[in-house]
Amino acid sequence: MxxxxxxxxxxxxxxxxxxxxxxxxxxxxxxxxxxxxxxxxxxxIFARGWNFMCHESQLKDPGDYLVSYIGEDQVIVVRDEDGQINAMLNTCRHRGNALCRAEQGRAKSFVCSYHGWNYGLDGKLIGVPGRSTFYHNDLDRSQLGLAKARVESYLGFYFATLADEAPSLHDFLGTxxxxxxxxxxxxxxxxxxxxxxxxxxxxxxxxxxxxxxxxxxxxxxxxxxxxxxxxxxxxxxxxxxxxxxxxxxxxxxxxxxxxxxxxxxxxxxxxxxxxxxxxxxxxxxxxxxxxxxxxxxxxxxxxxxxxxxxxxxxxxxxxxxxxxxxxxxxxxxxxxxxxxxxxxxxxxxxxxxxxxxxxxxxxxxxxxxxxxxxxxxxxxxxxxxxxxxxxxxxxxxxxxxxxxxxxxxxxxxxxxxxxxxxxxxxxxxxxxxxxxxxxxxxxxxxxxxxxxxx
Ligand code: FES
Ligand SMILES: [Fe+2]
CATH class of the missing domain: 3.90.380.10 (Naphthalene 1,2-dioxygenase Alpha Subunit; Chain A, domain 1)
Structure with a gap:
């Protein structure tokens, strides 16, 4: 900031x-x-507030995703295998490349087009080419998942915020x-x-x-x-x-x-x-x-x-x-x-x-x-x-x-x-x-x- x-x-x-x-x-x-x-x-305003991401009917099945925005930060909004909707910054933790290029679709995971790091639908880093050779097993994958926004919904409308301290979506919306x-x-x-x-x-x-x-x-x-x-x-x-x-x-x-x-x-x-x-x-x-x-x-x-x-x-x-x-x-x-x-x-x-x-x-x-x-x-x-x-x-x-x-x-x-x-x-x-x-x-x-x- x-x-x-x-x-x-x-x-x-x-x-x-x-x-x-x-x-x-x-x-x-x-x-x-x-x-x-x-x-x-x-x-x-944008990083602090609750931003509309999607309606539940747009992401019906696990792997369904769309790319949206919190201000000018691009986020991947995806339904994971547990049925949860996640909003994750669309930026690879290696060198920052945009991970997902399509506006919407269905994916099993998200593979970066630069060096091939692979992220699960929940944002976890699940694959790194050369992890045991070039990286000598030094890379702590648990620390390098995609950055996540907070996600909450009301009546099937999903919103995300980058502010941990924001009130609940329900309270933010008010009457x-x-x-x-x-x-x-x-x-x-x-x-x-x-x-x-x-x-x-x-x-x-x-x-x-x-x-x-x-x-x-x-x-x-x-x-x-x-x-x-x-x-x-x-x-x-x-x-x-x-x-x-x-x-x-x-x-x-x-x-x-x-x-x-x-x-x-x-x-x-x-x-x-x-x-x-x-x-x-x-x-x-x-x-x-x-x-x-x-x-x-x-x-x-x-x-x-x-x-x-x-x-x-x-x-x-x-x-x-x-x-x-x-x-x-x-x-x-x-x-x-x-x-x-x-x-x-x-x-x-x-x-x-x-x-x-x-x-x-x-x-x-x-x-x-x-x-x-x-x-x-x-x-x-x-x-x-x-x-x-x-x-x-x-x-x-x-x-x-x-x-x-x-x-x-x-x-x-x-x-x-x-x-x-x-x-x-x-x-x-x-x-x-x-x-x-x-x-x-x-x-x-x-x-x-x-x-x-x-
Ligand atoms: S920038 Fe994504 S794998 Fe290198
Ligand atoms: Fe008008």
């Missing part, structure tokens, strides 16, 4: 705290462009994070479609994250999708029925919400009645969730039709049909990984139709993200200009006009007009993570979800 120590001299606590003012919503544009801040993010993942499974068992769609956008990763709370841009940025008849903005945006939920450590959910009085009419209905209501609703309306969804999402969370973000970078789209990782690749580059989710028991033909439709929503061939990506990359570019970066960004919508309510199950909710509360919560949490030297400091000093007027 010596690198971080040097950067921390440039970016001390006071200078990081000066970058975002939650009281006015002014954001210093260097947050989106500074190389030093970016390197500090890799250490203090809001668990509600967000619950949204994906709210209609029943799911599976991830094989393959991940990957593309790169020249933007800072945070602007791609904060946009998911931004329902202000929808009628402007996506007017062409509406005009083409691809979707009907008035059916999905609900600008006066917005619901933002703010959770610990930066998790949040933002977007349309079902008003309480409407939910009160849904609650007594059986699942069959709900399904009949969904079928009768205009095309494109969200499906009414079954009764069991309340145990996954809570009494307040079940009313959300918005977008959850699991801090820092896991976006769940409305109703959980697509999931995206915004992976950092430098202050001005983000790699987007799109996962498509389908109901496990749906007929093959229905799954194909869902996949076809999702391919046209978000992702590299999606209509919506082409609009978004262009705006994000130009906002990032202007954060590099000597004069333009001085101007700051203004994320002030709704300040002082909204009341937080706290549900029985502990969700902190803001309901009303479109606002920028979700975006501000992200940068506030970002500040907490960036100034804390370790987990103890982060746990002691992070902002708790607000109450009262915000």
């Amino acid at each position: 010596a690198d971080g120590a040097n950067i921390a001299e440039t970016w001390d606590k006071a200078s990081i705290e000066s970058l975002f003012d939650p009281a006015t919503g002014r954001l210093d544009r260097r947050v989106l462009s500074d190389e030093g801040l970016y390197r500090l993010e890799l250490e203090r 809001t994070g668990r509600t967000g993942l619950g949204m994906v499974c709210a209609h029943g068992e799911i599976e991830f479609v094989e393959g991940v769609q990957k593309n790169v956008i020249d933007c800072n990763w945070k602007i791609a994250v904060d946009n998911l709370f931004d329902w202000y841009h929808v009628p402007y940025s996506h007017a062409s999708a509406d005009a083409a008849g691809f979707f009907n903005i008035s059916k999905i945006q609900h600008p006066k029925n917005q619901m933002v939920m703010l959770g610990e450590y930066g998790h949040a959910i933002g977007g349309p919400g079902i008003p309480q009085e409407m939910q009160d009419r849904i609650d007594p209905l059986s699942d069959a009645e709900r399904a009949a209501m969904s079928s009768a609703a205009p095309e494109g309306s969200p499906r009414i969730r079954p009764q069991s969804a309340t145990s996954l999402m809570g009494t307040a969370g079940v009313r959300s039709e918005g977008h959850p973000n699991i801090f820092p970078n896991l976006w769940i789209t409305i109703s959980g049909a697509q999931i995206c990782l915004r992976l950092p690749r430098g202050p001005s580059r983000t790699e987007l990984w799109w996962f498509t989710v389908v109901p496990k028991d749906a007929p093959a033909r229905a799954k194909r139709e869902m996949i076809r439709r999702m391919n046209h929503v978000f992702g590299p061939s999606g209509l919506l993200e082409q609009d978004d990506g262009e705006n994000w990359s130009q906002s990032t570019r202007s954060a590099r200009g000597v004069a333009s970066r001085e101007l700051g960004q203004h994320i002030q919508m709704g300040i002082g006009h909204d009341q937080v309510t706290v549900s029985d199950d502990g969700e902190h909710i803001i309901e009303g007009l479109i606002s920028e509360h979700g975006q501000r919560w992200l940068y506030r949490a970002w500040t907490d993570w960036m100034v804390a030297c370790d987990w103890a400091e982060l746990e002691a000093n992070h902002a708790l979800p607000p109450t009262g007027v915000v």
Whole structure:
């Protein structure tokens, strides 16, 4: 962490705290462009946090693996012979070569292409060419297994962290994070479609994250999708029925919400009645969730039709049909990984139709993200200009006009007009993570979800 120590001299606590003012919503544009801040993010946010790796349905059998990232550290995520999922740094302990070159597949073990060291699915070093001859039996293989990350799961979603002292995944997610993942499974068992769609956008990763709370841009940025008849903005945006939920450590959910009085009419209905209501609703309306969804999402969370973000970078789209990782690749580059989710028991033909439709929503061939990506990359570019970066960004919508309510199950909710509360919560949490030297400091000093007027 010596690198971080040097950067921390440039970016001390006071200078990081000066970058975002939650009281006015002014954001210093260097947050989106500074190389030093970016390197500090890799250490203090990505290496420290719980990073989404995969869903259990992607690694069904022993030997199934995929290569993912914790920040810019590549990890092999693999199911071993005992059925455990391991996340191990994809770097050979001999001379550091990348061990696994394929993005995903099935393996019996991992053999390094440089000198042939061989590692088991649990990361143990099981084979070294020339161990008794060239190495004279001196090599202690027990000390040279692959470096492992901590792995924990919730509802079949696997996360990894490089921080031994991080709280459990369950505690890290808190109510809001668990509600967000619950949204994906709210209609029943799911599976991830094989393959991940990957593309790169020249933007800072945070602007791609904060946009998911931004329902202000929808009628402007996506007017062409509406005009083409691809979707009907008035059916999905609900600008006066917005619901933002703010959770610990930066998790949040933002977007349309079902008003309480409407939910009160849904609650007594059986699942069959709900399904009949969904079928009768205009095309494109969200499906009414079954009764069991309340145990996954809570009494307040079940009313959300918005977008959850699991801090820092896991976006769940409305109703959980697509999931995206915004992976950092430098202050001005983000790699987007799109996962498509389908109901496990749906007929093959229905799954194909869902996949076809999702391919046209978000992702590299999606209509919506082409609009978004262009705006994000130009906002990032202007954060590099000597004069333009001085101007700051203004994320002030709704300040002082909204009341937080706290549900029985502990969700902190803001309901009303479109606002920028979700975006501000992200940068506030970002500040907490960036100034804390370790987990103890982060746990002691992070902002708790607000109450009262915000
Ligand atoms: S670098 Fe992997 S075996 Fe030498
Ligand atoms: Fe958008």
